[in-house]
Amino acid sequence: MLYGRYASPFVRRVAVTLRFYGLCYRHVPLMPFGPDKAVLAAFNPVARVPALQFGDEMLIDSAAILDHLDQLAGPRALTPAAGAARRRVLTLLAVAHGANEKLVAGLYERHFRAREAWHKPWLDSCDKQVRDGFQWLDAQFAGPWFLGDAMTQADVTVAVFWLFGRAKRPRFFAGLECTKLEALAARLQDTAEFKATVPEPETLASELG
Ligand SMILES: N[C@@H](CCC(=O)N[C@@H](CS)C(=O)NCC(=O)O)C(=O)O
Known part of the structure; x- marks a missing residue:
């Protein structure tokens, strides 16, 4: 599950990468402002997007999420391994x-x-x-x-x-x-x-x- 609207460029780069890797996700377009803020704060202490939930894990920050997606993608990762x-x-x-x-x-x-x-x-x-x-x-x-x-x-x-x-x-x-x-x-x-x-x-x- 990917939290955050594509209007956020940090969310969009994660979503584009998920798609380049052929990984399916459910999109939950929460805003980091207004009433959605409290929903985000329940799992992200700084109430920001993007956040990626899989199983009972929650990853926050686009760089950390991309790092995880790269590991899933292995040799197809868009960030060179070394x-x-x-x-x-x-x-x-x-x-x-x-x-x-x-x-x-x-x-x-x-x-x-x-x-x-x-x-x-x-x-x-x-x-x-x-x-x-x-x-x-x-x-x-x-x-x-x-x-x-x-x-x-x-x-x-x-x-x-x-x-x-x-x-x-x-x-x-x-x-x-x-x-x-x-x-x-x-x-x-x-x-x-x-x-x-x-x-x-x-x-x-x-x-x-
Ligand atoms: N370094 C973070 C930046 C995320 C970020 O700035 N997200 C914005 C949306 S574009 C946000 O949640 N803003 C609300 C806030 O900072 O309170 C990342 O790469 O994920």
Whole structure:
């Protein structure tokens, strides 16, 4: 059972990976806000999504969940098992994850506070981390995939995060001019795995520029 809406990019990267591995799951589209928060808190002390339940176990945090799914997938795992390729993918993922967390932090600040109360230096600092992170990733991409000939979790996660950012802040993301990430995301968006996990209609302020 996968808890969390596909509108969360952290949930979506887990869902896409489950599908790439051919693993069936039941989707429970809980929101980490409003009345669902208490439901999440019953099994996740920090009441966040994603969470993956199997048997009587509950795994939280997308990286921990992907680590488990990779073990199930064995040689088909999207994260290389060892060596330089693994370190490279983990580095790409760390930058993507960091940039996406700062994007989400900026979205929360803009959504939950009245505009007059926005803390501009914090927003500017988040935006710089988002810009620098994605532009660094774009510069790393030689194609056809991040690591060359084989698709890895770096491609999946960056594409999910890029599509999320582009939908949330279209003008800001257009201004990043990350043409290689845009092409990668467009390519993956056409796969069955991405098409089956289209984000639900948004509840947070959606057009933030
Ligand atoms: N590092 C976590 C981040 C998860 C995360 O930020 N989830 C958001 C939804 S996009 C959430 O649950 N937000 C509510 C909250 O933080 O209270 C992961 O990779 O799973």
